[in-house]
Amino acid sequence: MVKELAIRTCGLTKQFERYIAVNDVHLEIETGEVYGLIGPNGAGKTTLIRMLATAEEPTTGEIYINGDRMVRDKSNPTIKRRLGYLPDDYPLYEDLTVWDYLDYFARLYRLREPRRTQRLHEVLELIQLGNKRNSLISTLSRGMKQRLSLARTIIHEPILLLLDEPVSGLDPIARMQFREIIKALQEAGMTILISSHVLSDLAELCTSIGIMELGFLVESASLEQLYQRLARQQIILSTLGRIDAVISELKNHPLVEEWEFLPGSNNLRVNFSGDQNACAELLRSLIQADIPVTDFHCTQEDLESIFIKLGHKQAS
Secondary structure: OOOOEEEEEEEEEEEEOOEEEEEEEEEEEEOOOEEEEEOOOOOOHHHHHHHHOOOOOOOEEEEEEOOEEOOOOOOOHHHHHHEEEEOOOOOOOOOOEHHHHHHHHHHHOOOOOOHHHHHHHHHHHHOOOHHHOOOEHHHOOHHHHHHHHHHHHHOOOOOEEEEEOOOOOOOHHHHHHHHHHHHHHHHOOOEEEEEOOOHHHHHHHOOEEEEEEOOEEEEEEEHHHHHHHHOOEEEEEEEOOOHHHHHHHHHOOOOEEEEEEEOOOOEEEEEEOOOHHHHHHHHHHHHHOOOOEEEEEEEEOOHHHHHHHHHHHHHO
């Protein structure tokens, strides 16, 4: 069964004078996905998101949102009604209350009573700010302000959400609260594209990942495929014995590729090309060599390691 695409771009390019910010991007995002966009500063992520949000005109190429083509030099009202766009620097009106701020945007989107009041209550409950409805925005914490910005973005019930660095500058608790809201929105059937430098958040949230470098989309795949193809298996190993005895045993094992010391302990991280059975064989050989193993567990390279590895590959 062919899944419907929430986003499809063909040869999407944006040039500012001599600088090409987005270069010939062919992107496909299926309906219901949480798609993470990563890349260094200047890679073209924000420009790509702005074009998808109709805030920036492409130089060349086509954009389709849920099958409808975005028309250049037109306002594209049908597409805009389906979109929720949260830029990384959107200002809040600090002298308004939380309720008045959301009510203002609900009116801009022409929500009528009684649906407007009902929707305000729904979003305030989702972002956990119901008890702050009469508070001035200037009194809110940074995390609360960011959740309020998200509420404004979804007040009109869009089916596609575009989030540019939404957790930038938030503390771990605020990031966790934001993640929970994103998960709830996905469960409600929304398609979400999110860019972030916090790769651990994306690894927990996303179904697919796109990696941008110098304006090019150099990688686009499901998170599962990315891990299968690019993540090496790793073993975290601890011992009470001499570390040189462990290394001597590791050198004899053909599936051990390399190892590194983890600071401050008798711990090693071992890159290993074998499967689970081979891991068990390695553990057995260490025990047979009378090495006092206190910890031995298999893990996988994380998204950050994959990203850095791909970056080196592109640079070489």
